């Protein structure tokens with residue numbers, strides 16, 4: 251006879267999410283975290299103490315308050331001296347420091363959470379691909395561990411081949427002359443899954459070193475050789491239609507790879523736990539209203555934003571300013587407060603305001619997804635960070651690509667050559683080139699118009715991937731089930 255005693259509720263699976271502490275990583279991680287929470291997981295989201303402080307200053311305590319909803323935030327140190335500057339940290343120093351202090355911090359955190367007993371025991375870990383060492387800590391503690399690589403699939407494929415580039419003698423570069431003598435145009439067609447015609451210059455810029463012990467080169471090799479294969483699975487913020495060839499090559503090496511992107515409103519609607527946000531700067535509230543003012547001319551505004559890490563010289567900023575002024579389109583230009591190198595004093599050039607006569611809005615930070623989704627936005631001058639690229643594809647907005655570093659150059663090449671949504675702007679673009687490139691991007695005919703048509707096609711495919719029945723939607727559900735079963 252069945253017992254009439256009430257049975258204890260089974261404990262929820264408890265996932266610990268540990269993003270690399272930079273804007274382009276915490277954003278997709280928070281979306282993934284909300285998606286997992288919506289599917290019944292208890293979530294612990296781990297920020298560094300530094301980023302926690304920044305979020306608190308930018309957003310207040312609400313950014314961490316999910317009520318009694320089983321969604322909590324914890325912090326670990328990042329290994330760098332504490333600071334209350336609201337600026338992007340030195341990525342190289344951060345990489346080294348987190349690797350030094352991260353393993354003990356993560357172990358200590360899991361032990362503390364389990365000892366506290368006010369939540370189900372931690373049952374699985376999703377760590378950033380850039381923090382692959384977490385996999386080994388989790389394994390030592392008997393926990394399943396997945397790695398979420400936040401860059402593109404094509405970028406990740408390039409990283410997976412860094413060891414081959416070294417073994418085959420392409421990297422490190424022989425000497426400084428290789429930066430300018432055409433060496434970077436060497437084809438790398440032998441990389442299975444890469445787009446045809448790929449060159450060394452299209453691979454993440456961390457190969458552009460003459461030092462065999464270069465920090466980013468060696469860290470990336472280790473992550474791909476040792477950490478990724480030790481993980482129970484790999485997550486990528488992309489979708490199968492977009493990167494089929496690269497994903498085939500990735501899955502040949504790492505079969506349990508889940509493509510779950512684009513992680514956008516379908517996966518984590520802004521209305522779900524809305525106060526929980528990951529934006530390290532406070533967005534300027536004027537942007538959407540200003541775009542509304544241009545909504546009659548759909549697609550007329552060029553949006554300019556180089557992400558959270560790019561730094562440029564004051565001279566380059568002047569060239570952008572005059573190029574935008576001459577191009578004629580209305581523009582929304584985000585100039586991050588820490589964007590100009592040694593440029594505490596950089597200001598818009600004299601006479602610029604008069605030259606653009608109310609045609610431009612310049613702000614320090616914005617809600618980028620809202621800007622890209624706005625019907626007035628018709629083109630995006632971007633550094634091709636992966637989130638920006640994907641958010642632009644999802645919104646159907648073509649790109650003017652001006653990559654800064656890492657796999658942004660790979661994303662740029664794919665955007666221009668493979669996906670047909672991008673035009674590339676020369677690295678040393680002066681004002682005339684900026685003007686010409688913006689005019690071409692925003693033009694009603696020619697290459698810009700062709701990129702706009704392609705972007706509209708990718709918008710449909712991107713949305714279909716995360717809609718019920720789509721590849722990313724199915725992969726997310728499969729991932730959820732795998733993790734829930736792994737519950738200890």
Ligand code: UDX
Nearest residue numbers: 273274277557558559584615616618635636637638656
């Ligand atoms: C980059 C890229 O993530 C990555 O491809 C590369 O490997 C290293 O770093 P980032 O410069 O932050 O990071 O660019 P991006 O990936 O585009 O992420 C920026 C995020 O911040 C996006 O989600 C974007 O929507 C958001 N953002 C940016 C805003 O919300 N407002 C802004 O004003 C600017």
